[in-house]
Amino acid sequence: MSLTLGILTIFGLAGVAEAASHVVVQAGQTIESIAADEGLVGREAEIRQLSGLGAAAQPSPGAVLLLPLDRGGQESLVLTTYGEVTARLGAATPRPLVSGERLAPGAEVCTAAKSFVTLRLVLDEATRHHDDLTLMPESCVVVERVNLEGAERSSLVSLGQGSVTVQPNLDGHVPGRVTVRAWGAVTSGLGGGHRMHVERGALRAEAVSQPLEIYGGSARLDLSAGEGSRSRGDAPPDPAVKLLIGPETLLPEDHSVLRAPDFTWSPVSRALGYQLEIATDPYFTEPVLVMESPVAEWLPEAMLLPWRARGVYWRVIPVDRFGYLGVPSEPQHLRFPPGSGGG
Amino acid sequence: MIFALLTLPLASATTWGAYAAGGAADAPAEDHAYVALGGIASWTVNPRLMAELHTQAGVTSVLGPRVDARPEARVRLTGLDSKNAVVFIGGYGLSARPDLGPSGALGFGLDLPTGARGVFRLDMRMVTDGLTPATAELSLGLVRSPAIPVVVAPPEPPPETSQPLVWLPHPYCEWVPAEELSRHWSRLPPDHQVWATAPGGTLQLLPPGQAELTALSLTPRPEQGGLVLVGIPGDKLMVGDVSFNVGADGVAVLITPEGVVEATVVGAGRREELLAAVVSGHVVYLRAGRPEPVMVRFPKSSASISGDDIERLHKLARATEGWEYELQGSASPEGAAEVNARLAAERAAATRAVLEAAGVPPDKIRVLSVDRELASDAPPEDLRSCTVRAVPPRPAEE
Known part of the structure; x- marks a missing residue:
């Protein structure tokens, strides 16, 4: 990462307008054709150098090429944190991260157990359109590059461990592109609504609400919404599997007062287990609790939730026998009992 | 005229x-x-x-x-x-x-x-x-005018206040800016005392007769969090020696200073000590365990209860809290069926006697009929017993 940052510092000043921050190489593309497509004719050597390619070398399909940027690397914003979240740049010591901070390109962000963070990778100040990435507990990402050129947003993230969710773009927003790579595998998609997980030697991807491209072994697989696949980087992605659809939640009922932590839902056929999520917002950009249950209920002996005047939201995601997380159930709103908080 | x-x-x-x-x-x-x-x-x-x-x-x-x-x-x-x-x-x-x-x-x-x-x-x-x-x-x-309770704590002040407030009791019943206290003072009963608060401060009772607030110095509000104790209907929930109102669903809700809280749940024959770490700005949900049936074992051909079991039953009785008990005696299959049935009934009666002696009202104890089909494949020592099961109180008859 420090190498990437150094390269960005050296080469980030000269530039050509209308360039994305990166491209995922498609079959048949060359450095020259990509430079032509991106308006970077004459800067092929820079592209090769940024991406670690030798002179005259051509990238393989599925490789991620970094493109010269007009400006220095743009910053991301820490939208929400919950629990213990740290960031570090290069070899620096990790430091606690709080909401509202800005992240320099190349910063590594990590969450501890039971901790979450949502990064606003790119924000278009003019339209307020944005791309958000949520890290689940015990996850680490490096935000390699984020870029806004005109209305076009693009982000490149390396997933070191754990799981991330690219939050769906809101209705009517210009879709942004977020590319995630790990273990030599790459996913790239527009509009968010994707989840990626690092597994032993593989990147598991789930296209929850929007299509997603997944690359590996110089091959590309297009996932439709509601499909998942794994890529090990050196081999073509696994065939797409259909994701399980979220269950119907039973108790507590929507908009009810959460007096007892008795969560129940209807069983999902072929589900091996479930993941219950609680967040302080209906979009789950501020998750505060994720629990796994092998059965269609969760009845904890103890539960800790941050008090919020508006309450919290919960949903359930079925997990199939291959480990794929399915489509979440509809979020259910819960209010805290009167007299349980207030400041 | x-x-x-x-x-x-x-x-x-x-x-x-x-x-x-x-x-x-x-x-x-x-x-x-x-x-x-x-x-x-x-x-x-x-x-x-x-x-x-x-x-x-x-x-x-x-x-x-x-x-x-x-x-x-x-x-x-x-x-x-x-x-x-x-x-x-x-x-x-x-x-x-x-x-x-x-x-x-x-x-x-x-x-x-x-x-x-x-x-x-x-x-x-x-x-x-x-x-x-x-x-x-x-x-x-x-x-x-009717007598006014003068030292009754007012309701919670508005959460979004940015200035000191005082609580005006009946007939006002509202929080007003502290600077308005002197204007209302003459309308308040002479023996009235004023509750005041300020952002970040605790509720505070002002000295009697203090009609004006020129400088309000309040104790900083302690860091506190919510605690939701989840019992079952009929339970009594306490923190320290203080009992809390328990809803019909057996749930008590309270706000308590940050730190470790020792709570006690009593009812259905159980007395359970719970520890909770209350965190500022958070709500902790803590669930009490469900009541478990108690099995009183007897020697072969005997309906006498051991000292240890008497103590267990006394402990059960001390944590009744309005619940009721169902008793079912049983006997191992050796011997004549009639003798075994009588022995099972005697075991239930002996158990009942201990519970009554320990203070459980007789009308709160029901002895179920002897179940002759009781699992005969159970170990004989388990069958030489009386099972005590706590049940929620029956609704009062019209």
Whole structure:
């Protein structure tokens, strides 16, 4: 990462307008054709150098090429944190991260157990359109590059461990592109609504609400919404599997007062287990609790939730026998009992 | 015509009164002259408005009876910071003279506070016959406000306040900026004490007689969080020695300073100690365990209970909290069935006797009939037993 940052510092000043921050190489593309497509004719050597390619070398399909940027690397914003979240740049010591901070390109962000963070990778100040990435507990990402050129947003993230969710773009927003790579595998998609997980030697991807491209072994697989696949980087992605659809939640009922932590839902056929999520917002950009249950209920002996005047939201995601997380159930709103908080 | 009013102070949450009255008209309608005695029930809607019910009975100038019943509104016209008050009076009701008909009243009054809770009233009304002005009425009286609990903690202050606040009790019942306290002071009972708070501060009771707040120095509010104790209906939930209100669902909700909280759940024969780490700005949900049946074992061919089991049953009885118990005795299959059935019943009776001796009311114990089909493949030592199971109290019979 420090190498990437150094390269960005050296080469980030000269530039050509209308360039994305990166491209995922498609079959048949060359450095020259990509430079032509991106308006970077004459800067092929820079592209090769940024991406670690030798002179005259051509990238393989599925490789991620970094493109010269007009400006220095743009910053991301820490939208929400919950629990213990740290960031570090290069070899620096990790430091606690709080909401509202800005992240320099190349910063590594990590969450501890039971901790979450949502990064606003790119924000278009003019339209307020944005791309958000949520890290689940015990996850680490490096935000390699984020870029806004005109209305076009693009982000490149390396997933070191754990799981991330690219939050769906809101209705009517210009879709942004977020590319995630790990273990030599790459996913790239527009509009968010994707989840990626690092597994032993593989990147598991789930296209929850929007299509997603997944690359590996110089091959590309297009996932439709509601499909998942794994890529090990050196081999073509696994065939797409259909994701399980979220269950119907039973108790507590929507908009009810959460007096007892008795969560129940209807069983999902072929589900091996479930993941219950609680967040302080209906979009789950501020998750505060994720629990796994092998059965269609969760009845904890103890539960800790941050008090919020508006309450919290919960949903359930079925997990199939291959480990794929399915489509979440509809979020259910819960209010805290009167007299349980207030400041 | 001048009326005389006499008001008798009555102790009640509502302001009560009684009076004598009379009236006259300048028209020759001789039955428009009258004297009467009456009473008032009054409720303060807000510091400027009182809703009242006036009833009076009297005689007219021709010695005919006259009874009036009339709801009235009493609206304070002068400022709240003045001790005396001019009020507007308006109402409409019924009058029997002796024929029943509608009757209204419009007028003005003067309230003159006296003593700690008394107010003399001098009222002048135009009383109507239907909607037609009929008689002029003048009254003088004394009412007495109900006693006010002066050191009852007020409700939580508004959460988004940015300034010091004081709680004005009845008849205001609202949080107002502390700088307004002196303006309202004269309307408050002399023995009243003022609750105050400020952003980031705890509720604080000001010294008696402090009518102004020039500098409010409050104890910083401790870091605190919510604790939701989840028991089962009928449980008693305590933190330390303090019991908390438990909802019909067995749940108690409280706010407590940050730190470790030791809670106790008592009921259904169990007494469970729970530890919770309360975190500021968070809500901790803590669930008590479900009651487990207790099995009292007996020696072969015996219905005598061991000392250890007696102690277990006593412990059970001490944590009953309104629950009831169902007992079922059983016996191992050796021997004659009739003998075993009698032995099972004796074991249940022995268990019952211990529970009753430990303080469980007899009507809270039910002995179930001997189950001859009880799992015969169970170990014999388990079958030589009586099972005690806590059940929720039965709803009271009509």
